[in-house]
């Protein structure tokens with residue numbers, strides 16, 4: 001099946017910032033979470049996918065078509081939510097719904113009505129009077145109700161209160177339940193990503209520092225406490241990303257935990273005291289600190 005997104009060797013340079021050789025594939029029907037701190041390059045990557053900016057090198061394919069060349073055709077199939085999207089503050093949500101309905105034959109009014117209720121939005125109210133959370137939900141409603149094949153959501157949950165966050169995440173999860181839709185969404189909130197993503201990419205300093213499916217991310221990382229001394233051989237063990245000496249124990253974080261890990265530690269004279277899974281947030285921070293891409 002044609003992937004929803006395929007980036008190969010993509011580069012983009014700005015004064016003081018660059019995206020470096022980005023390779024990323026989002027299979028059709030999956031949700032990918034793009035995690036990165038402020039300024040990591042998340043919005044730039046999404047703009048490249050939308051054809052809003054042109055890459056300096058590499059290839060960008062969206063729904064099987066080259067971007068930005070195919071952007072006119074492909075954009076009809078993409079729902080893009082970001083700060084770049086300008087809604088008319090003086091017009092009501094109903095006005096926006098009618099406008100999009102007139103342009104997109106796939107507009108689903110019953111679904112739009114359902115989302116109005118779930119998001120507790122008043123369609124006659126002018127958008128200028130909406131709170132930030134209401135504006136985000138209005139934008140998502142306008143996108144979701146036209147059933148795009150691919151959703152590109154740039155930090156859809158940032159700045160939302162916990163209730164609104166839950167509503168938005170549930171709505172995103174629902175989009176996938178009914179049909180074969182693909183979603184790429186960015187966030188610096190790892191909890192949101194953990195909740196709904198099938199795969200995760202960490203972006204830092206313009207590099208993809210890790211990209212895997214969620215289960216293998218969580219399965220592969222462990223925090224191991226042991227007794228013994230840190231050595232060069234320990235630092236060189238596959239996957240070891242951080243070693244902290246908090247005497248009398250040594251804390252080792254590894255991203256390549258498997259059956260060989262404990263025998264390897266024992267062979268170095270370390271006595272393992274405990275092995276704990278790691279949260280996605282801890283995995284992200286450890287990966288970023290160890291990436292060398294400040």
Ligand SMILES: Nc1ncnc2c1ncn2[C@@H]1O[C@H](COP(=O)(O)OP(=O)(O)OP(=O)(O)O)[C@@H](O)[C@H]1O
Nearest residue numbers: 014015016017036037038039040041042043044045
């Ligand atoms: N058009 C542009 N011209 C010059 N620099 C740019 C441009 N667009 C983005 N940048 C720079 O690229 C870097 C990455 O920005 P980007 O918005 O992609 O990051 P981000 O991960 O989305 O950050 P945030 O979480 O703060 O939104 C920043 O240093 C930004 O200043």
